[in-house]
């Protein structure tokens with residue numbers, strides 16, 4: 288668990304997200320509180336539940352990004368779900384517990400990757416032995432002799448230096464489990480999982496001989512050996528522990544399941560139903576997953592919504608009480624866009640430059656060029672639909688389309704200044720119908 292102070296967390300988030308200081312502070316405190324909770328006496332620890340957060344702000348201003356970066360920073364299992372998913376026609380009552388099951392799956396993946404990394408070296412050595420066995424298929428006794436050992440040593444050296452990479456060999460690999468796709472009705476995911484497990488375990492012990500290059504064989508064998516070295520039960524236990532203690536669920540579009548002031552009856556009933564379904568998860572309950580039982584008491588829920596048509600007070604009172612920390616994210620200005628284009632580490636302009644550099648094309652963004660992109664994005668957002676910083680992605684793609692298409696042919700260096708931006712985007716940006724489709 289991360290032991291960073293709130294100030295350090297905000298500082299780290301600043302590297303990726305422009306502005307939105309209140310939201311950054313709120314999530315930083317929430318994360319630190321988890322660390323604080325782990326420091327108190329075990330008796331009291333059980334009593335302290337997370338202070339969940341409600342982020343209020345228009346689309347594309349960084350709500351998801353803040354939560355995602357926070358999770359990454361703390362190595363926490365993370366999942367984003369849309370609350371509206373549970374109101375779709377025909378899906379009423381869709382199992383909200385699947386949120387926790389998916390979270391456990393993501394934790395399993397993280398834990399498995401960490402465990403695999405830990406055993407990487409041993410796996411590589413074991414794989415090397417198996418490749419050498421395949422390269423030098425000798426009778427048993429002979430391998431133990433001095434000359435046998437010497438040859439093996441020579442081959443090992445060649446193998447490590449990559450000299451044998453392209454040589455073809457035959458190796459025995461565990462057969463991949465039969466792919467069985469089972470379609471079950473919503474809410475029956477557990478049954479599907481069990482059936483799938485049953486089918487895959489049926490084929491677990493089978494081997495298949497494959498012909499491949501030494502390089503491919505090393506990769507396949509390394510994976511197989513690593514899988515043998517990690518203990519699945521440990522991974523399960525660690526995954527569940529990390530979900531229970533560190534898990535973060537990002538519940539988007541929570542405003543869309545709130546009762547609306549202007550509508551009456553029907554749809555409200557189903558929306559309220561979703562809130563009631565979600566409540567036990569947020570209040571703390573136990574969910575059965577195929578890897579074990581998960582208590583949701585200490586999972587951090589970050590909910591978010593634009594709240595254009597409804598207000599947080601339209602949520603059912605119990606849910607309001609469980610989302611005590613409210614933060615507002617502001618709409619982005621042209622100045623923010625300018626900063627988003629250049630400041631974050633691996634910013635959009637940096638990414639484009641790096642991509643084109645691979646073809647020997649150099650692009651420079653001048654200061655007035657950046658300013659003009661930011662202003663155009665803002666104008667298009669105003670005139671059509673406000674999709675926040677996402678507009679910068681679509682605009683940049685369009686702006687660099689020609690360069691990107693011709694890369695590698697003639698001109699090798701470009702300066703993107705205001706004139707370039709105007710000549711490539713102005714016509715589109717001014718035409719409302721066109722920009723709706725293209726920008």
Ligand SMILES: Nc1ncnc2c1ncn2[C@@H]1O[C@H](COP(=O)(O)OP(=O)(O)OP(=O)(O)O)[C@@H](O)[C@H]1O
Nearest residue numbers: 303304305306346347348349350351352627676677
């Ligand atoms: N303040 C910001 N600083 C840097 N990048 C941002 C900022 N706001 C948005 N972005 C970028 O815009 C994209 C969309 O942002 P994000 O997914 O956080 O939107 P959101 O506010 O969660 O909207 P929605 O509610 O529609 O999901 C991301 O690629 C993100 O990197």
